[in-house]
Amino acid sequence: MGTLLPAVRTGKPAYHEAFGRGFWEDLEAHPDIAARFDELMGVPGHGVPDWQIIINPADWESVRTVVDVGGGTGALLAEILRARPAVCGTLVDQPQTVARSPEVFEAAGVTHRVTTVGQSFFDTLPHGGDVYVLKNVLDDWPDSEATAILKRCAEAARPNGRVVVFTGAGPGEDASPGLLMLVLVGGKERTFDEFRALADEAGLIVSAVGQQKSGRVLVECRPV
Numbered sequence: 001m002g003t004l005l006p007a008v009r010t011g012k013p014a015y016h017e018a019f020g021r022g023f024w025e026d027l028e029a030h031p032d033i034a035a036r037f038d039e040l041m042g043v044p045g046h047g048v049p050d051w052q053i054i055i056n057p058a059d060w061e062s063v064r065t066v067v068d069v070g071g072g073t074g075a076l077l078a079e080i081l082r083a084r085p086a087v088c089g090t091l092v093d094q095p096q097t098v099a100r101s102p103e104v105f106e107a108a109g110v111t112h113r114v115t116t117v118g119q120s121f122f123d124t125l126p127h128g129g130d131v132y133v134l135k136n137v138l139d140d141w142p143d144s145e146a147t148a149i150l151k152r153c154a155e156a157a158r159p160n161g162r163v164v165v166f167t168g169a170g171p172g173e174d175a176s177p178g179l180l181m182l183v184l185v186g187g188k189e190r191t192f193d194e195f196r197a198l199a200d201e202a203g204l205i206v207s208a209v210g211q212q213k214s215g216r217v218l219v220e221c222r223p224v
């Protein structure tokens with residue numbers, strides 16, 4: 001509790017203050033906890049993800065490759081590939097996390113259409129994809145890092161490709177205070193306007209806004 005107030009004042013994660021290293025570094029150092037975190041992010045904890053990530057369903061006809069950036073162990077990508085047999089996918093996440101993905105893709109029967117890449121999303125991303133997905137990723141990071149991740153996606157997307165971001169709030173909606181994100185990782189939920197400012201900085205322009213059946217807000221962006 002003693003670290004909450006400084007976190008709110010400075011925007012720096014209380015987790016680091018309390019445990020002496022960052023949340024993601026801690027997961028890397030504790031594979032057993034990291035495995036439980038991945039599991040929580042995957043199917044058992046959060047239900048089957050909704051594969052419908054393209055706002056205008058007719059646009060799927062032109063999509064051949066989806067890159068899920070920070071995609072965990074692949075639960076969303078597996079559902080997308082199961083629903084769209086003509087699509088191939090690339091999963092990008094930390095090496096120890098992608099190493100836990102094969103059983104997810106095998107269970108979905110899509111292994112032959114998947115490439116897994118264990119790397120940081122702050123480094124150059126696999127190039128030339130039609131769609132780059134960021135689900136529950138940007139909220140984990142302060143503005144400078146969130147912009148860097150968006151920039152990597154903008155640079156990697158093929159001309160006329162798109163970056164699809166799950167955001168906390170649509171136009172005119174309030175963002176939730178996101179205290180957990182602040183305390184754990186120094187991140188935050190953003191309003192639509194705050195997100196649009198980051199996208200702009202990263203060389204992306206918002207081209208469409210929509211919602212999944214659950215109400216999750218999706219924002220499609222295109223490289224400028």
Ligand SMILES: C[S@@+](CC[C@H](N)C(=O)[O-])C[C@H]1O[C@@H](n2cnc3c(N)ncnc32)[C@H](O)[C@@H]1O
Binds near residue numbers: 024070073092
């Ligand atoms: C909140 S989870 C979201 C996972 C997945 N997109 C979902 O919605 O279930 C954030 C993900 O970012 C990954 N991550 C954190 N830092 C990363 C980095 N530097 N490079 C690549 N992935 C990273 C974590 O391993 C984790 O899988």
